[in-house]
Amino acid sequence: MINEYLQKTAAMVEKQLQDILTAPSPREETLFAAMRHSVLAGGKRLRPALFLATMEACGKVGAAYLPFAAALEMIHTYSLIHDDLPAMDNDDWRRGRPTCHKVYGEANAILAGDALLTHAFAVMAETPAPARPLLQAIAWTARQAGVDGMVAGQAADVAAAGQEIGRDLLRYIDRQKTGALFSASIVSGAYLAEAREDQIETLKRYSDLLGYIFQITDDVLDIQGDAALLGKPTGSDAKNAKTTYATLLGCEGAMAYARELAGEARRLLLDWPEEAAVLREMPAFFCQRRK
Amino acid sequence: MINEYLQKTAAMVEKQLQDILTAPSPREETLFAAMRHSVLAGGKRLRPALFLATMEACGKVGAAYLPFAAALEMIHTYSLIHDDLPAMDNDDWRRGRPTCHKVYGEANAILAGDALLTHAFAVMAETPAPARPLLQAIAWTARQAGVDGMVAGQAADVAAAGQEIGRDLLRYIDRQKTGALFSASIVSGAYLAEAREDQIETLKRYSDLLGYIFQITDDVLDIQGDAALLGKPTGSDAKNAKTTYATLLGCEGAMAYARELAGEARRLLLDWPEEAAVLREMPAFFCQRRK
Numbered sequence: 001m002i003n004e005y006l007q008k009t010a011a012m013v014e015k016q017l018q019d020i021l022t023a024p025s026p027r028e029e030t031l032f033a034a035m036r037h038s039v040l041a042g043g044k045r046l047r048p049a050l051f052l053a054t055m056e057a058c059g060k061v062g063a064a065y066l067p068f069a070a071a072l073e074m075i076h077t078y079s080l081i082h083d084d085l086p087a088m089d090n091d092d093w094r095r096g097r098p099t100c101h102k103v104y105g106e107a108n109a110i111l112a113g114d115a116l117l118t119h120a121f122a123v124m125a126e127t128p129a130p131a132r133p134l135l136q137a138i139a140w141t142a143r144q145a146g147v148d149g150m151v152a153g154q155a156a157d158v159a160a161a162g163q164e165i166g167r168d169l170l171r172y173i174d175r176q177k178t179g180a181l182f183s184a185s186i187v188s189g190a191y192l193a194e195a196r197e198d199q200i201e202t203l204k205r206y207s208d209l210l211g212y213i214f215q216i217t218d219d220v221l222d223i224q225g226d227a228a229l230l231g232k233p234t235g236s237d238a239k240n241a242k243t244t245y246a247t248l249l250g251c252e253g254a255m256a257y258a259r260e261l262a263g264e265a266r267r268l269l270l271d272w273p274e275e276a277a278v279l280r281e282m283p284a285f286f287c288q289r290r291k
Numbered sequence: 292m293i294n295e296y297l298q299k300t301a302a303m304v305e306k307q308l309q310d311i312l313t314a315p316s317p318r319e320e321t322l323f324a325a326m327r328h329s330v331l332a333g334g335k336r337l338r339p340a341l342f343l344a345t346m347e348a349c350g351k352v353g354a355a356y357l358p359f360a361a362a363l364e365m366i367h368t369y370s371l372i373h374d375d376l377p378a379m380d381n382d383d384w385r386r387g388r389p390t391c392h393k394v395y396g397e398a399n400a401i402l403a404g405d406a407l408l409t410h411a412f413a414v415m416a417e418t419p420a421p422a423r424p425l426l427q428a429i430a431w432t433a434r435q436a437g438v439d440g441m442v443a444g445q446a447a448d449v450a451a452a453g454q455e456i457g458r459d460l461l462r463y464i465d466r467q468k469t470g471a472l473f474s475a476s477i478v479s480g481a482y483l484a485e486a487r488e489d490q491i492e493t494l495k496r497y498s499d500l501l502g503y504i505f506q507i508t509d510d511v512l513d514i515q516g517d518a519a520l521l522g523k524p525t526g527s528d529a530k531n532a533k534t535t536y537a538t539l540l541g542c543e544g545a546m547a548y549a550r551e552l553a554g555e556a557r558r559l560l561l562d563w564p565e566e567a568a569v570l571r572e573m574p575a576f577f578c579q580r581r582k
Contacts, residue, residue, distance in 0.1 A: 032438075110376065111446045114404075117405065121412045122433035125427075139413050151322070155399065155402045155406075158398045
């Protein structure tokens with residue numbers, strides 16, 4: 001069921017991204033080619049799917065807000081481009097392709113990331129939606145993608161490089177690097193669906209749990225996963241001597257912990273209506289993912 | 292008169308930036324220190340001043356919208372941090388200080404830029420203002436800072452490095468790299484002041500002219516300016532074999548052209564009320580600037 005949902009929403013988001021990522025004139029063609037190289041590389045489009053699934057769980061038709069969904073994927077992709085840079089994780093492969101800076105050079109990769117991030121906010125602000133909820137969704141997304149989330153998490157990750165870190169700091173980094181953008185996607189959907197305050201609070205907790213589960217399974221896949229399926233080499237955490245849940249608890253222990261968190265996340269939504277089924281099943285789906 | 296106005300607005304913006312750039316917890320301290328290093332280095336705060344002056348020219352009190360003004364300066368500073376990176380212009384000095392990456396390293400400089408850009412949109416979206424004009428201002432700013440402006444200009448500049456370029460392409464690059472963020476500042480102020488459509492159109496033309504004037508004087512100062520006043524070494528265009536208006540027309544010819552454009556920009560606002568005096572005098576002020 002989740003697989004079908006993801007396929008359906010990915011196709012809608014893909015079309016939207018194609019429209020957005022067309023250069024206004026030949027002068028911007030190289031910049032847009034670098035953006036498209038990384039965005040249109042067949043990712044799972046999880047964040048747009050979570051955004052759309054949340055709107056449905058809150059009783060709205062998410063498809064009307066597809067530009068906002070596409071913008072979330074643009075923010076996710078900018079973060080991948082910058083994380084892959086030589087000065088950061090120095091990765092050569094991503095989504096089965098050479099990384100942006102390997103193809104277009106470092107300067108263009110920095111600019112392609114900057115352009116995706118900046119343009120995402122134009123796309124969000126131009127989404128046809130009620131103005132006040134839209135501003136709440138934009139502010140929440142900017143905070144989660146920035147200083148209250150993803151960028152702060154990446155900075156902490158950079159600072160921790162090569163050091164052994166405790167479970168508290170690991171939890172912080174995982175929440176900020178991964179949970180925060182899930183939170184941006186899910187809570188933005190709830191704002192735009194004009195959900196009740198108690199629903200929004202529940203979804204914030206749910207998003208953080210989903211972030212931990214995703215990050216733990218990511219760490220395990222980096223040890224036990226199939227590089228061809230993942231579209232990037234495995235073993236990078238070991239190479240960089242990174243502390244992860246898998247190194248702290250072992251792969252089996254980490255997966256048992258992920259399943260425990262998945263149960264917790266599911267229980268948060270037990271009394272939600274049928275329309276919340278995708279969100280309810282997502283945690284277990286994350287525990288079983290192979291890519 | 293302009294000097295006094297700039298001093299007054301810079302003091303207000305400074306206070307606002309100090310408040311915004313306080314780390315939420317000790318874990319974000321290094322990231323915020325890198326952001327503060329570049330933002331709180333005593334720039335002229337021209338873009339916030341243009342934003343505030345425009346609101347006044349359109350009959351509103353700009354001071355109520357100071358967070359938005361500060362956000363414009365954050366976007367400007369992010370662009371300086373990324374432009375200075377080794378993969379881009381590889382500059383060591385800015386605003387009289389070592390550049391961000393010289394002090395905090397490349398990874399943190401990339402992240403400090405990302406954080407400033409992202410957080411600027413949170414600050415804008417949280418500015419207490421009527422919702423619909425605020426969304427227009429955010430969308431316009433994102434387009435001008437991104438694919439319809441600054442990032443596209445920087446990409447074109449990177450592509451043109453070491454090549455002789457014609458006047459058309461030079462005009463495009465100058466408009467995108469410099470005029471676009473002036474346009475973001477001025478036109479956003481007009482949207483938030485709920486200006487008439489014809490006023491907005493006039494201000495768009497005015498912004499572009501102001502951008503050309505600023506860029507031309509910048510090129511001349513890079514040849515004839517005082518490095519101590521400028522806070523950065525001169526001669527960088529010659530070092531990088533860059534085509535500028537100064538190389539095309541000579542310093543005197545370039546300044547004559549700047550003064551011609553300044554007259555044109557001033558004339559656009561001749562029949563505007565007394566409150567537009569700062570905007571009316573700004574073009575001539577740019578022609579006389581020494582830093």
